[in-house]
Amino acid sequence: MTDNPFGDVQPGVFPAILTETHADESTQPFWEAAKQDRLVAPRCTNCGTFRLPPEAVCFQCQRREAEWVELPGTGTIYSRIIVRHPLHPGLAPVVPYVTGVVELDGTQGAGARMLVNIVDCDPETVAIGDRVEIVFEHVNEEMSIPRFRPIEIDI
Amino acid sequence: MANRASTGLLITLSAVTIKDKAAVVGIGRTPYWKRGQSYPETEMSMACAAILDALDDAGLSVADLDGFSIYANACDPATVAAALGVPEIRFAAALSAGGGGSAGALGLAAAAIAGGMATCCVTLMSLQQLNRRLGGTAVDGMLAYATMSTGGGYGRGGISPSVAFTANNGMLSPGHGFSLITARHMHLYGTGREAFAEVCISQRDNATKRPMSLQQEPLTLDDYFDSRMVSDPLCLLDYTMESDGAVAVITVSAERAKDLKQPPAYIMASAHGGTGRWGPGIFRYCQTPDEEFASSGHRPVAKRLYEMAGVGPEDVDVALLYDHFSPLVVLQLEDYGFCPIGEGGPFVEDGNIRFETGSIPVNTHGGNLSDAYIIGMTHIVEAVEQLRGTAINQVEGAEIALITGGPASLPVSGTLLRR
Numbered sequence: 001m002t003d004n005p006f007g008d009v010q011p012g013v014f015p016a017i018l019t020e021t022h023a024d025e026s027t028q029p030f031w032e033a034a035k036q037d038r039l040v041a042p043r044c045t046n047c048g049t050f051r052l053p054p055e056a057v058c059f060q061c062q063r064r065e066a067e068w069v070e071l072p073g074t075g076t077i078y079s080r081i082i083v084r085h086p087l088h089p090g091l092a093p094v095v096p097y098v099t100g101v102v103e104l105d106g107t108q109g110a111g112a113r114m115l116v117n118i119v120d121c122d123p124e125t126v127a128i129g130d131r132v133e134i135v136f137e138h139v140n141e142e143m144s145i146p147r148f149r150p151i152e153i154d155i
Numbered sequence: 156m157a158n159r160a161s162t163g164l165l166i167t168l169s170a171v172t173i174k175d176k177a178a179v180v181g182i183g184r185t186p187y188w189k190r191g192q193s194y195p196e197t198e199m200s201m202a203c204a205a206i207l208d209a210l211d212d213a214g215l216s217v218a219d220l221d222g223f224s225i226y227a228n229a230c231d232p233a234t235v236a237a238a239l240g241v242p243e244i245r246f247a248a249a250l251s252a253g254g255g256g257s258a259g260a261l262g263l264a265a266a267a268i269a270g271g272m273a274t275c276c277v278t279l280m281s282l283q284q285l286n287r288r289l290g291g292t293a294v295d296g297m298l299a300y301a302t303m304s305t306g307g308g309y310g311r312g313g314i315s316p317s318v319a320f321t322a323n324n325g326m327l328s329p330g331h332g333f334s335l336i337t338a339r340h341m342h343l344y345g346t347g348r349e350a351f352a353e354v355c356i357s358q359r360d361n362a363t364k365r366p367m368s369l370q371q372e373p374l375t376l377d378d379y380f381d382s383r384m385v386s387d388p389l390c391l392l393d394y395t396m397e398s399d400g401a402v403a404v405i406t407v408s409a410e411r412a413k414d415l416k417q418p419p420a421y422i423m424a425s426a427h428g429g430t431g432r433w434g435p436g437i438f439r440y441c442q443t444p445d446e447e448f449a450s451s452g453h454r455p456v457a458k459r460l461y462e463m464a465g466v467g468p469e470d471v472d473v474a475l476l477y478d479h480f481s482p483l484v485v486l487q488l489e490d491y492g493f494c495p496i497g498e499g500g501p502f503v504e505d506g507n508i509r510f511e512t513g514s515i516p517v518n519t520h521g522g523n524l525s526d527a528y529i530i531g532m533t534h535i536v537e538a539v540e541q542l543r544g545t546a547i548n549q550v551e552g553a554e555i556a557l558i559t560g561g562p563a564s565l566p567v568s569g570t571l572l573r574r
Contacts, residue, residue: 014325024316031319052442053320059432079339079441079448082387087327096387099325101335101441110432110448115441117325128342145323 004090012097013147014117016139026054029068034144037136039073041104041112042066050112052104059111073134074151075102078113082123096123102132102148120149173262174463176269178412178419179572181215181405182536183208187369187527190284193399201401202230202281203238209403214416215275222246222273224264224406226256226560227530229280246273250427250568254477255561257531259568262425264406274407280532281401329563330394330480334386335441336562337482340449341388346485346500348388352379353503354481354517355392355524361510362521365547369398370525393481395523402532404539420539420572423555424463426456427568435564450496451486451562453569460569461492468492471571472553473541474508474515475534477560478522484508487559488517491569510548519548531560535570542574 006015021031026042030053033040041050044058045065057064080100086092098118103109118126119135132148139145183205185196193201210216217239223232223246232247246267250256257280264276326332340346355374362368374392382390412419433443433452447454461467468491476487485499493515494502508517520526520537527533538556540546546553554574561567 014323016323018314018319018322020314021319022314022316023319027316027319053317055317079335079342081331081334081338081389082384083325083327083331084387085383085385097325099331099335110444111442113441115321115324115326117323128338143319 006088006090006094009090009094011093012121012123013119013137014094014097014099015091016137016143016145019139019143021143026056030054031142031144033068033070034136034146035138035141037144039071039104039134039146040068041071041107043069050104050107052112052114069106071104071106075104075114075132075148077101077118077126077128077130077132078103079128080118080126082126098123098126100126100148114146114148117147118149119147126150172463173265173269173422174424174465175421176409177265177406178409178421179261179404179406179535179539180412180415180417180419181209181211181213182402182539183210183212183404184402184533184536185400187367187529188399189369190397190399193283194285196283196399198230198281198283198401199234199238201283201399202235202279202403205279205281205401205403206235206239206277209277209405212417213405213407215405215407217241219275220277220405222264222267222276224248224260224267224276224278226250226260226278227253227280246276250566252564252566254479254530255563255565255567256427257477257560257568258535258558258570259425259427259560259566261404261406261422261535261558261570262427262568265422265425268406268408274411276406277403278406278532278535279401279403280530282529283399284397285399328386330389331386332436333480333483333562334389336449336486337480338388340482340486343449344497344500346482347504348380349376350485350500350503351389351393351481352376353506354478354484354508355379357509358478358518358522359525361519361548362525365521365526368521368526369396370521389480389482395479395528396525398528400527400529402529402536404532404535418543418574420542420556420574423466423571423573424460425568425570426459426463427560427566428456428459429453429565429567430455433565436562449486451483451490452565452567453487453490453559453562456567456569457491460571464571466555466571468515471515471555471557473519473538473550474517474557475520475538475559476517476522476557477531477534477562478518478524479528481524483562484517484522486562488515491557491559510550516548516550519546519550534558538572542572
C-alpha cells in the first residue's frame with residue numbers, strides 16, 4: 001500500500017492526517033505530556049472545572065488561570081460509532097473502525113470528554129459504558145495521538 | 156409580558172417582537188436534479204431563475220426587491236443583484252453557520268422589514284454539487300475538516316491549536332457526528348432503527364405522490380434493513396441524497412402582503428441559536444451537557460419560538476423538519492414538544508408523522524430525504540403551500556406550519572408560519 005496517500009494503514013486505526021500539533025500556550029503542555037505517554041488536562045484554579053480540548057478561558061467562570069493535572073488515563077465510552085464505509089479508497093483497509101466519545105476518570109465528565117479512535121478492539125462488541133484506557137501512538141517527534149483501547153477485565 | 160435582561164434593563168417583549176410583522180408572499184424554484192446533473196446551469200443562473208419565479212409568484216418584480224436575508228453562503232448578494240438589475244440593495248445579511256439557518260433566515264427577513272431596513276427580502280439557496288460535495292468525502296474534504304479554524308464551519312482556512320485534538324480521530328463527516336448523537340439516544344432511551352425506517356418510509360411515501368420529487372420508488376422496511384451501514388448506527392437510507400437546484404422565497408411586510416397575488420403566510424415567530432456549549436457540537440468537541448447531547452440542539456430555540464408565537468406544539472398542523480439524517484427528525488419531534496423527551500422512537504413507530512393519518516404530519520413533501528436536498532429551502536416552500544391550501548399532500552385546514560433548520564453547528568433555527 002505504498003501508493004496510499006494515508007501511508008501504511010492498518011485495520012481499525014485511523015491514520016494521522018494531521019502530523020503537527022500546531023500548539024499554542026493553551027495546548028502545548030498536553031502535547032509535551034503526550035510524548036511521554038501521560039494524559040494531562042487544564043483545571044481551572046478558580047472553580048476546578050476541567051477543559052478539553054484546552055482553551056484559554058474557563059467555560060464555567062471565564063477565568064484564564066489553570067493548573068495542569070495528570071489524569072489516570074482511564075474512562076468510560078459515552079457514545080461510539082462504527083465507521084463501515086471508507087470515505088476514501090485509501091481508507092478501505094482501515095474500516096471498520098470505531099470512533100467514540102470517552103468520559104475521562106478524574107474529571108467532571110462533560111467538559112472533559114475526548115473524541116477518539118478506539119483501537120485494539122473488536123468493533124462489533126465495543127459498547128457505550130465500556131471501560132477504556134489511553135494509549136498514545138507516537139507519530140513523530142512532535143505528535144503523539146491519544147487513542148483509547150478496551151481495558152481487559154479478568155473474570 | 157416582560158423580560159428582565161442581565162443588564163437590568165426592562166425589555167417589553169411585545170414592543171420588540173417580529174410577531175406577525177411580515178409574511179412570505181412568493182415562492183419560486185428550478186427543477187430539482189440529482190447531484191451534478193443541473194449542468195450546464197450554474198448556481199448563478201439557477202439563483203436568478205428561482206428569484207424571478209418567486210417574485211412573479213408574489214406579483215412583484217426586481218424593482219421591488221431590496222433585501223437579501225440568507226444563510227449558509229447561499230449566494231453573493233452583490234453578484235446576484237448586479238446580474239438581476241436590483242435598483243438598490245438596502246439589506247444584505249446572513250445567519251452564521253450552515254443549513255441550521257434555513258428557517259431562521261425568514262426571521263432575519265422579518266427583522267429587517269419590521270426594523271425598517273428593507274421592504275422586500277429574498278431568502279434562497281442555489282446548489283450545484285458538480286465539483287464539490289457537501290460534507291466532503293475525499294482527501295481534500297478531510298484536510299478541509301482538519302484545518303477548520305476555531306470559528307467553525309468548513310473551509311475557513313488556518314489551522315487552530317484545537318484542531319490537533321480532533322483531526323486524527325476518524326470523525327470525518329456530518330454523518331459520523333450525527334451517528335454519535337443517535338447512538339447515545341438509542342442507548343439512553345432504547346430508540347430502535349425501526350423508528351428511523353419509519354421516517355424514511357413515510358417521507359418516501361409522500362414524495363412518490365409528487366411529480367417534482369426526486370425519489371419516486373416506494374420504500375419498504377426490507378429495503379431499509381437491506382441498506383448498507385455507512386456509519387453504524389446509520390445506514391445509507393438514513394442519509395439525505397445529494398441534489399442540485401435552487402429555491403427562493405420572498406418576504407414583505409404583513410400590511411403589504413394583503414395586496415399581493417397570493418394568500419400571505421404570516422411569520423408568527425422565528426428563532427435561532429442554541430445552548431452555547433452545544434457550539435459546533437458534533438463537529439468538534441462533544442462537550443454538550445449530558446441532558447442535551449442526545450438531542451437535536453433545538454430545545455431552547457423551540458421554547459423561544461413558541462413563546463414568541465403564543466402557541467404550542469398542539470397548535471401546529473404540519474411540521475417541516477430539517478432531515479439531513481433521519482434520526483434527527485425523531486429527536487426534533489421531542490425537542491419541539493410533539494412527544495416527551497426520549498419517546499420519539501415509539502411516537503414515530505406508532506404512525507404519528509404520517510400524512511392523512513398521523514397526529515402531526517411531517518415533511519409532507521418528502522423532505523431532504525426524498526424530495527430534494529436544497530439545504531432546507533424545500534421545507535419553507537412546502538409550509539407556504541400548505542397554508543395556501545395548494546400542497547399536493549394537503550393537510551386539510553392547515554393553519555399553522557413549523558419549519559426548522561439544522562441540527563448542525565449553531566445556530567439552528569425554527570420558524571412558525573400561519574395563514
